[in-house]
Amino acid sequence: MNHINTLLTQLSARIPSHLLLTDEKSKEFYGRDWIKDFKPAPCVIALPETIEQVQHILQTCENLVFGVVPSGGRTGLSGGATATNGEVVVSLERMRAILEVNSTDRTIRCQAGVPLERIQLEAQTHNLYFPVDFSTRGSAQIGGNISTNAGGIRVIRYGNMREWVLGLKVVTAGGELLELNGSLFKNNSGYDLRSLFIGSEGTLGIIVEATLRLTTPPKGMTRVMCGLESTEAILPLLSFCRGKLRDLSAFEFIDQASFHEVITHRKLRDPFSARYNAYVLIECELNTKDAQEDILATFGEAYEKSLILDVVVSESQAQAQELMNIRDLISETLSTHYTIHKNDISVPVTTIPSFIKQLQDSITEAYSQFRVVIFGHVGDGNLHVNVLKPDSMSDDQFWKSCHEADHTIFKTVQQFKGSISAEHGVGLLKRDFIRYTRTELELEIMRGIKRAFDPKGIMNPGKVIPG
Ligand SMILES: Cc1cc2nc3c(=O)[nH]c(=O)nc-3n(C[C@H](O)[C@H](O)[C@H](O)COP(=O)(O)OP(=O)(O)OC[C@H]3O[C@@H](n4cnc5c(N)ncnc54)[C@H](O)[C@@H]3O)c2cc1C
Numbered sequence: 397m398n399h400i401n402t403l404l405t406q407l408s409a410r411i412p413s414h415l416l417l418t419d420e421k422s423k424e425f426y427g428r429d430w431i432k433d434f435k436p437a438p439c440v441i442a443l444p445e446t447i448e449q450v451q452h453i454l455q456t457c458e459n460l461v462f463g464v465v466p467s468g469g470r471t472g473l474s475g476g477a478t479a480t481n482g483e484v485v486v487s488l489e490r491m492r493a494i495l496e497v498n499s500t501d502r503t504i505r506c507q508a509g510v511p512l513e514r515i516q517l518e519a520q521t522h523n524l525y526f527p528v529d530f531s532t533r534g535s536a537q538i539g540g541n542i543s544t545n546a547g548g549i550r551v552i553r554y555g556n557m558r559e560w561v562l563g564l565k566v567v568t569a570g571g572e573l574l575e576l577n578g579s580l581f582k583n584n585s586g587y588d589l590r591s592l593f594i595g596s597e598g599t600l601g602i603i604v605e606a607t608l609r610l611t612t613p614p615k616g617m618t619r620v621m622c623g624l625e626s627t628e629a630i631l632p633l634l635s636f637c638r639g640k641l642r643d644l645s646a647f648e649f650i651d652q653a654s655f656h657e658v659i660t661h662r663k664l665r666d667p668f669s670a671r672y673n674a675y676v677l678i679e680c681e682l683n684t685k686d687a688q689e690d691i692l693a694t695f696g697e698a699y700e701k702s703l704i705l706d707v708v709v710s711e712s713q714a715q716a717q718e719l720m721n722i723r724d725l726i727s728e729t730l731s732t733h734y735t736i737h738k739n740d741i742s743v744p745v746t747t748i749p750s751f752i753k754q755l756q757d758s759i760t761e762a763y764s765q766f767r768v769v770i771f772g773h774v775g776d777g778n779l780h781v782n783v784l785k786p787d788s789m790s791d792d793q794f795w796k797s798c799h800e801a802d803h804t805i806f807k808t809v810q811q812f813k814g815s816i817s818a819e820h821g822v823g824l825l826k827r828d829f830i831r832y833t834r835t836e837l838e839l840e841i842m843r844g845i846k847r848a849f850d851p852k853g854i855m856n857p858g859k860v861i862p863g
Pocket residue numbers: 429430465466467468469470471472473475476477488508529530531532535536537538539540541542543544545546547548549597598599601602603604727728819820823856
């Protein structure tokens with residue numbers, strides 16, 4: 397207790413008391429991300445407003461050897477922003493200024509706590525475009541997006557967050573400020589330290605500022621929902637679309653169960669009058685005069701070639717949004733209506749149908765009571781594999797069985813040369829499974845990198861790298 401009093405006294409020297417929260421409600425609120433598997437138990441929540449305050453917090457925590465959990469919008473799905481062991485949570489929510497937009501360089505500089513959606517909207521007002529997008533855009537923060545190297549629906553056209561980060565300001569565990577790469581597009585002078593922070597899940601330091609690239613906005617956009625015979629039909633359709641549609645920007649898979657759960661629970665309009673075994677939501681940019689007609693002709697041809705069983709092409713922004721809602725709302729709907737165990741894996745794109753089949757067979761064989769629901773960014777090989785708790789099973793039994801089933805899932809991922817985490821990160825939830833797809837040598841190199849930035853191991857302790 398005295399130790400915590402010392403911490404609070406030293407923090408208070410530079411941080412006003414209203415920015416240091418110790419009440420139980422705040423600890424519960426800021427001590428976890430979207431994952432409810434872990435009990436939050438931080439010792440204090442710090443809400444810095446300046447880079448100097450972040451530096452002071454980290455210097456103090458390093459001196460007193462207190463663990464630090466960087467916290468963004470807490471929409472993470474791997475327990476990365478969870479504080480379970482008396483850590484200091486550093487929330488960036490008060491550092492949410494957009495600092496500069498440079499229309500010539502096509503860059504935007506902002507503090508780490510700015511929500512993703514504000515970057516998208518700010519870019520729009522300058523007739524520019526920030527293409528990284530996913531459904532938590534309103535609350536997930538740029539610092540969190542960079543720290544998880546977030547993906548989303550447009551990775552097949554625009555890549556992950558990594559492609560859009562030009563420069564970073566980060567505070568290391570000792571409180572030093574590093575300015576990495578400024579706003580340079582080219583910089584081949586030695587190791588790219590900026591890259592190490594992208595996807596590091598708060599284990600190396602705290603990102604306080606970022607300079608991001610912007611690009612030309614698409615002239616328009618349409619969305620297409622296709623009903624398919626089976627998951628085997630995904631790949632021929634993807635190849636066909638890639639050959640015909642130059643401006644394909646998303647290719648998302650929705651299995652029958654996810655589709656009908658979201659339609660039913662959200663009372664959405666089913667675009668089809670029949671049920672299909674698999675669905676694909678496609679997004680295309682409309683950059684040429686005849687693009688919409690070309691898209692209609694492409695899907696007419698896909699239907700004639702029996703690549704699809706049914707299709708709806710949006711004819712207005714409102715209809716495009718309706719189709720997107722079906723995909724956007726799946727995760728939230730499943731989490732609201734079921735006790736659910738999530739996995740976010742990737743495999744090489746061409747193996748997707750055989751991977752799904754083998755995974756479903758092996759889980760059904762070992763855990764016949766489980767219902768497995770799959771959807772995801774199939775165009776880049778990323779699937780969200782969800783296990784729903786059967787009503788007849790107790791919570792304890794469910795979580796225990798899921799933990800066992802994870803080994804079955806990850807063995808299959810390993811066999812297909814995939815990754816145990818595609819975009820949600822490793823955090824606390826997947827840490828003990830990382831060896832399925834990363835080698836001991838890789839982990840040892842990661843430990844060395846962590847020691848270089850964080851010799852006392854205070855940054856997000858226990859996350860990502862197993863001991
Ligand atoms: C319904 C739903 C849908 C989602 N869809 C997608 C999707 O399509 N694609 C995708 O990639 N993700 C998706 N996610 C996951 C999540 O939204 C992303 O991982 C997002 O990037 C997390 O941002 P955040 O600000 O909420 O980070 P948090 O959850 O707060 O933190 C995530 C990690 O980053 C660290 N961190 C946060 N801020 C900083 C900082 N300033 N400096 C250093 N470390 C920091 C934390 O310690 C933690 O390890 C989804 C989540 C939900 C709930």
